[in-house]
Amino acid sequence: MLPAHPLHMIQLTKLNGQTFLLNIPLIEQVEALPDTTITLINGKKLVVRENIKDVHDAANAFYRRIGLMGITVREEEL
Numbered sequence: 780m781l782p783a784h785p786l787h788m789i790q791l792t793k794l795n796g797q798t799f800l801l802n803i804p805l806i807e808q809v810e811a812l813p814d815t816t817i818t819l820i821n822g823k824k825l826v827v828r829e830n831i832k833d834v835h836d837a838a839n840a841f842y843r844r845i846g847l848m849g850i851t852v853r854e855e856e857l
Contacts, residue, residue: 789837792828803841810832
């Protein structure tokens with residue numbers, strides 16, 4: 780799990796070890812190419828050390844917190 784920061788930001792690490800905060804709503808897509816590559820809505824690409832699952836989980840947690848994404852319930856739990 781990635782460290783907690785302002786509600787709309789996650790801390791990520793560039794390949795050179797430099798950490799930075801990324802504003803989650805700016806993310807357009809995340810790919811494993813094989814390094815995790817984040818494309819922002821302005822077309823800029825960021826390559827980070829974190830795996831795609833960590834970035835995905837952090838973005839989903841943000842959208843759940845602000846009510847734009849529901850909590851998934853497994854079919855067998857219904």
